[in-house]
Amino acid sequence: MASFTNTVLFRIILVLVSLSDSALFHVQCLSFGINYGQIANNLPPPSQVAGLLQSLNVSRVKLYDADPNVLQAFSNSEVDFIIALGNELLPNMTDPLKAQNWIQQHVTPHLPQTKISSILVGNEILGGTDTRLMSYLLIAMQSVYAALVNLGLSKTIVVTSAHSLNILGNSYPPSAGTFREDLAQYIKPILDFHSQTNAPFLVNVYPYFAYKGSPDEVSLEYVLFQPNSGMNDSGTNLHYDNMLDAQIDAVYAAMKVMGHTDIDVRISETGWPSKGDEDEAGATPENAGIYNGNLLRKIVEKKGTPAKPDVPIDTYVFALFNEDMKPGPASERNYGLFYPNGTRVYDMGDVGAAGPDGADGYLPQFTFSSAHDINALSIFNFLIFLIVYLLWE
Numbered sequence: 049m050a051s052f053t054n055t056v057l058f059r060i061i062l063v064l065v066s067l068s069d070s071a072l073f074h075v076q077c078l079s080f081g082i083n084y085g086q087i088a089n090n091l092p093p094p095s096q097v098a099g100l101l102q103s104l105n106v107s108r109v110k111l112y113d114a115d116p117n118v119l120q121a122f123s124n125s126e127v128d129f130i131i132a133l134g135n136e137l138l139p140n141m142t143d144p145l146k147a148q149n150w151i152q153q154h155v156t157p158h159l160p161q162t163k164i165s166s167i168l169v170g171n172e173i174l175g176g177t178d179t180r181l182m183s184y185l186l187i188a189m190q191s192v193y194a195a196l197v198n199l200g201l202s203k204t205i206v207v208t209s210a211h212s213l214n215i216l217g218n219s220y221p222p223s224a225g226t227f228r229e230d231l232a233q234y235i236k237p238i239l240d241f242h243s244q245t246n247a248p249f250l251v252n253v254y255p256y257f258a259y260k261g262s263p264d265e266v267s268l269e270y271v272l273f274q275p276n277s278g279m280n281d282s283g284t285n286l287h288y289d290n291m292l293d294a295q296i297d298a299v300y301a302a303m304k305v306m307g308h309t310d311i312d313v314r315i316s317e318t319g320w321p322s323k324g325d326e327d328e329a330g331a332t333p334e335n336a337g338i339y340n341g342n343l344l345r346k347i348v349e350k351k352g353t354p355a356k357p358d359v360p361i362d363t364y365v366f367a368l369f370n371e372d373m374k375p376g377p378a379s380e381r382n383y384g385l386f387y388p389n390g391t392r393v394y395d396m397g398d399v400g401a402a403g404p405d406g407a408d409g410y411l412p413q414f415t416f417s418s419a420h421d422i423n424a425l426s427i428f429n430f431l432i433f434l435i436v437y438l439l440w441e
């Protein structure tokens with residue numbers, strides 16, 4: 049009897065906690081985006097992902113393609129999409145006719161019921177090794193833009209690309225940031241294009257890579273947004289207490305060297321792996337929880353960087369799911385906030401990213417079986433147990 053009562057009480061407490069958790073969560077106004085990568089063989093169907101994102105109140109999603117199943121599943125939702133033209137399509141996209149055909153096949157059919165606000169042309173091309181693709185990048189962006197103009201869509205959809213920080217020649221101190229000299233010939237006209245079309249410059253930023261590369265030299269606190277002595281930028285006297293800010297300001301500085309102070313920098317990817325190979329220092333669930341928890345708190349507080357304190361950095365977290373088919377070291381398959389079954393990989397609430405009243409803040413627990421109405425299910429559970437409990441008494 050005692051143990052039954054305990055079980056009932058336990059269930060009641062659990063239900064109450066889960067109710068208050070989701071209630072508190074909804075007070076938050078989250079404005080981060082998320083990368084929805086699909087290099088996996090075990091992901092849930094897009095309709096279930098729509099439920100998951102809704103429970104997170106995430107309303108901005110970045111895809112690596114223009115998957116019609118996803119775009120269809122999110123029709124009539126509030127979710128806003130960045131879709132992408134993969135690197136393999138770049139050669140064709142230099143042909144304006146093919147660019148227009150692609151848009152008519154992959155974009156137009158989903159408008160306006162699915163919100164698409166950006167087309168990302170190529171991923172990390174300038175930071176890579178394929179100089180042929182580098183020389184195609186601007187032309188492809190221009191022909192995609194021209195096609196949008198033709199179709200009357202250029203006012204609602206921007207054309208951009210995503211770059212790795214490999215494109216920087218110098219990033220320290222941030223005010224001395226420059227682009228690599230060998231890339232200047234590509235970057236300069238691309239920046240002019242951004243300026244003319246009022247498109248943001250997207251970068252994939254991973255303080256984790258710096259830490260993994262030199263765990264003995266790079267301070268873990270500095271990369272995880274934890275209290276630390278930070279660094280002073282001798283060029284500006286600005287103080288930096290985290291690497292992400294320093295990296296973004298280095299990009300702003302590099303653009304300024306090329307004559308541009310008129311382009312916004314946004315983060316198309318950032319994240320931290322929860323697991324890695326033995327030689328991948330720092331890839332743990334604890335660190336991933338701290339990094340993403342503190343990142344989300346920074347986003348919620350709408351903090352900018354030291355050089356641009358009033359410009360919150362628009363950020364897409366990498367990534368929604370662990371992706372089991374990604375090649376490379378183990379960390380590559382473990383950036384997800386969620387397992388494919390919808391369970392959180394780690395907690396971000398216990399690590400300095402708590403919501404109001406210290407509640408388990410940003411990511412509610414979620415399982416696909418109860419995807420459709422968590423609260424109704426919880427209340428139902430609660431009532432059943434209450435009735436059983438009262439009858440037993």
Ligand SMILES: *[C@@H]1O[C@H](CO)[C@@H](O)[C@H](O)[C@H]1NC(C)=O
Nearest residue numbers: 073074075076077078079105
């Ligand atoms: C979701 O977030 C938006 C802003 O990002 C906020 O206005 C809205 O109230 C939130 N909705 C819920 C249900 O929390």
Ligand SMILES: *[C@@H]1O[C@H](CO)[C@@H](O)[C@H](O)[C@H]1NC(C)=O
Nearest residue numbers: 135136137138139140141146
């Ligand atoms: C490029 O265009 C050609 C001709 O239209 C087509 O056959 C080919 O499949 C396209 N390439 C890709 C990667 O889609």
Ligand SMILES: *[C@@H]1O[C@H](CO)[C@@H](O)[C@H](O)[C@H]1NC(C)=O
Nearest residue numbers: 277278279280281285286287
């Ligand atoms: C940065 O400058 C401040 C104020 O001048 C100083 O107190 C602090 O020790 C400096 N920090 C570092 C890491 O040099």
Ligand SMILES: *[C@@H]1O[C@H](CO)[C@@H](O)[C@H](O)[C@H]1NC(C)=O
Nearest residue numbers: 387388389390391392415416
């Ligand atoms: C979801 O998947 C993870 C990883 O495989 C597993 O540890 C967890 O128990 C699963 N959760 C549920 C509710 O099945």
